[in-house]
Amino acid sequence: MREQIQKVLMTLEMDKDMKVLYACDSGSRAWGLSSDASDYDVRFIYVHKREWYLSIDQGKDVLEVPRSAFPFGESILDISGWELTKALRLFRKSNPSLLEWLHSSIVYTEPFSTMDRMRELEQKTFSPISCIYHYLKMAKGNFWDIRQGNDIKVKKYLNVIRPLLIIKWIEINHTFPPIELRFLVERLLPFGKLKEDIEMLLNRKIAGEDLIVDLKMDRIKEYVEKEFEHLENYIKGVKNEISNPTESLNRLFREALDEVWGK
Incomplete structure (x- = not known):
């Protein structure tokens, strides 16, 4: 190709x-x-x-x-x-x-x-603020769809996690990140059940299995809500110099x- x-x-x-x-x-x-x-x-x-x-x-x-x-x-x-x-x-x-x-x-x-x-x-x-606002809006929009039950596919969850991890990279490194999601997961998330849940979603997406029928998303949802709360406070102090x-x-x-x- x-x-x-x-x-x-x-x-x-x-x-x-x-x-x-x-x-x-x-x-x-x-x-x-x-x-x-x-x-x-x-x-x-x-x-x-x-x-x-x-x-x-x-x-x-x-x-x-x-x-x-x-x-x-x-x-x-x-x-x-x-x-x-x-x-x-x-x-x-x-x-x-x-x-x-x-x-x-x-x-x-x-x-x-x-x-x-x-x-x-x-x-x-590089100006972090424009990217943070962009990706935060993206994550919130996709998560709103999930909460409304409009779209509960694997892809939709990954489209919440990916922008949040991009923001986390920017927060830590003050640079724009590599864009491969698995790299960001490996670098930014500690070992544990949350990371295993996200890696499972990655594997399902790559395998072409996009429907969530037997998966519990409680840990991911809790992580997302905590990140939203943190970012609402963090973004207030971001300078654009x-x-x-x-x-x-x-x-x-x-x-x-x-x-x-x-x-």
Whole structure:
């Protein structure tokens, strides 16, 4: 599938007269939660030629490829991308989705140095507060569904646990974490019944068993509620003291144009 994805990206480059700087998986495969039925959630960042940026009209800064466009595997391919200046504006805000792309362990192509430059800047510009709010909202929304009985699948529970562990990593390390859920479980949770319960959910998800019919979730629910209570207090003291990275990002953008298209 990797070669097929790379061929789709090359076709896009020719059709749209642009270059793909980076492409990765951003979904369950990158999180280490994929089963045989999982989609390939391909996300990419691309750059146009200089002339595109010199127009008086703002061009479209998102490319979404309809599944019907693929001559193969259309039911499991989900491919979309962001234009570079859009990505850099979101990077300036520590956009969690973009940071997950940059930290994905499944990279389909990265022919230029732009992403490495962004990763270097991340160490100086990372803002914990935007990520904490994003993931806390995600965890609460998914847990609300569970409490209402709207969705009691394994995936829904993992979509509560994953954002909470991402926040815990940020709280401890003040950096954006690796995004594989099993890694976060191993690093952040002590040995015990709670960890065993979560590992059991991980194993079920990977095996394609998404229904919860014989599992008791009491320990997980208790852990989640305690984390919510803790985070409501913790977040009040989180400061957002970072330097303005705009000039560095402007320079990175110009140098990306030079690297891709030549001076």
